[in-house]
Amino acid sequence: MGSVGDSYDNALAENLWMLIKTECVRGRVFATRAEANLALFEYTDGFYNSRRTQERLGFLSPIEFEEKYYAEQATAERANLKPRQPLLTS
Known part of the structure; x- marks a missing residue:
């Protein structure tokens, strides 16, 4: 984000509104x-925030990215587990 007086904050907001208008509102x-509120909520919460692919996530949706991340974590944990060693008693 930009500092006070920069146009960066406004550019990000304008880009978001352009997407909402193009993908959700225009033609309806x-x-x-x-x-209208329900349509905007369904678009924002149901599609934009969860299922829309994002370049920064390797062109995966946030849901797909999280599923892949947790699957990789589970695989890594299984690989790090060592078989139980029997206790030696004397």
Whole structure:
């Protein structure tokens, strides 16, 4: 993010609004404000934040990225486990 007075913050916000308008709102007619709010919520929470692919995540969605991450962690943990050694008693 930019410092006070920089245009970077505004550019990010403008980019987000452009995406929302292009992918969610443009070409649709809403009968009520509640219907528009629901459409925006479903787009933002149901698609944009969870299923939309992102370049920074290797063109995976956040859900796919997390699933891959936790699967790799589980595989690494299994590889690090050593078989139990019997206790030696004297």
